[in-house]
């Protein structure tokens with residue numbers, strides 16, 4: 001049986017060592033100038049170093065260029081893609097077709113992963129981007145397990161599914177935190193304050209806390225819970241899903257490493273010793289619960305939840 | 310301001326606009342469609358029973374669409390259908406049939422986000438023009454170039470693009486550009502918001518959005534295990550509610566940029582709203598195109614728009630990235646100050662008696678205002694009101710009731726009567 005890739009997001013170059021040892025098969029890195037909602041900020045120098053570390057452990061490096069670009073950055077995309085091609089990264093993650101066009105021009109052999117976060121919702125769209133040059137589609141997080149498996153059955157591209165961590169609910173170009181401070185009249189503090197870490201919106205009615213942060217790409221609001229389906233991997237493994245992703249954005253490095261090790265065990269068991277997996281999976285889930293920060297409850301996202309419209 | 314030969318030329322010593330943009334209006338039902346066209350829209354966008362993003366709006370059946378197309382064609386106007394959901398697997402069956410139906414109904418084009426729908430339309434309904442929806446959040450010229458190479462006739466840009474960005478896009482890519490000029494908008498990049506999925510289990514990218522962005526939240530910060538409030542007791546809560554878009558002042562700039570279609574949002578909006586907004590923008594566009602160098606925005610146009618506004622408005626993004634003043638915090642009262650009171654069905658020039666369908670309560674003595682494409686706005690006091698059989702009424706109380714009374718100036722069918730609240 002095919003073993004799905006375990007893809008994780010490191011917070012730093014040093015962290016890649018730990019993740020590789022914990023069992024990651026691939027890492028997703030990048031910088032906010034081109035990529036969205038990354039666990040760590042990797043300059044070009046860092047990406048170069050990350051490549052060295054990754055080669056040493058034999059793991060793959062993907063670089064995020066999945067921002068929505070305005071004209072001002074279009075001209076520099078080629079230079080960045082060329083840089084990534086020169087140092088030999090394994091794939092570029094994109095959402096904006098401008099990146100796809102640029103890769104065609106300057107590095108046509110570069111592998112592309114299509115990830116818009118919210119719009120990969122049917123198998124036809126995945127295959128469409130496949131025909132345009134993508135090797136992989138990263139599915140929207142708002143899909144049910146059944147829908148995911150149906151997509152995989154029809155897919156002509158690799159399928160990546162996020163199995164753990166928080167997900168993005170909202171991205172605005174506006175400076176929503178800065179605007180609020182400004183409205184409150186807290187003018188002087190804004191510039192430094194709006195980029196501070198650890199902010200969240202509290203929703204009284206649902207008693208939920210939504211992490212919120214600002215960066216170069218605008219304002220991002222994240223899910224109140226961390227997805228965790230370490231105990232529900234069987235069907236997706238059987239369906240042949242190509243990559244399982246742990247998104248570590250806004251989490252501590254140590255937490256990400258521990259979660260990676262637990263998923264490593266879960267995937268190995270699920271593929272090689274299914275009975276043992278069935279026996280151990282509740283325990284694996286309990287181990288994640290034990291290290292879960294108190295303000296981040298776990299849930300199963302949309303895997304088993306019905307949405308209407 | 311930029312001046313471009315394809316957009317304006319000197320005729321008899323005077324500059325005129327030769328490339329007039331399309332005025333594109335929303336319509337939630339057949340009556341609104343007819344009003345939008347009659348009040349001056351060059352094209353109208355509507356929703357069908359499926360695949361559109363307003364799952365709770367009135368939507369059109371294929372028969373109604375065909376009737377809408379027939380009506381619009383008398384005015385030379387086009388009808389587009391929004392089919393801009395991001396489909397899930399379960400939405401695939403039925404799509405071909407639906408698109409074939411749109412083509413058969415004579416629809417001119419569809420507004421689409423999902424490549425599934427783009428390619429299916431190309432295959433089964435090739436007569437439909439395909440316009441890329443704002444749901445794709447197109448923000449740069451290179452992405453526009455991609456969609457041009459995919460064979461699309463038109464793209465609707467992200468609402469986050471500025472005038473200068475649009476100018477660059479126009480310069481680099483030869484494709485029709487449609488942009489929003491008026492109405493409500495998402496505060497997120499369109500297509501990139503799933504707040505409603507999380508908060509209410511309704512899929513925003515399939516029309517289930519509950520406008521969760523407009524609710525109030527409290528902003529905190531986590532420091533270690535302590536939660537710190539980032540607001541004082543007297544502060545208003547954190548809010549992300551955007552003011553509605555209003556680009557009336559920017560229309561001249563948009564015309565000079567060569568934008569091909571100017572779009573008004575609001576398939577859920579009332580017939581009064583559609584009529585008012587369309588007629589104002591019709592006047593602005595016509596006046597500017599006829600004599601751009603002596604054009605001024607008239608105060609009465611601005612006042613007119615205010616009569617149907619239900620929220621504050623701002624020129625967001627086209628004129629720069631909006632700040633806190635383009636958002637709404639704290640309690641905001643409903644703004645609408647006018648009710649739509651009646652719809653003119655007929656007018657007898659000899660007796661000066663109007664036949665009118667009641668849309669809101671009014672009675673003798675009320676001051677009412679008439680407006681419509683054939684007339685200059687005027688107000689008058691309502692005198693005696695009769696029902697259809699000539700019985701005198703103390704008031705026009707019943708919705709859709711046919712009433713008659715005397716109106717001094719001539720009015721025309723489709724003219725509307727409004728009343729200050």
Ligand code: SF4
Nearest residue numbers: 495497502518521522
């Ligand atoms: S919640 Fe707000 S920003 Fe999100 S889709 Fe709905 S209207 Fe748009």
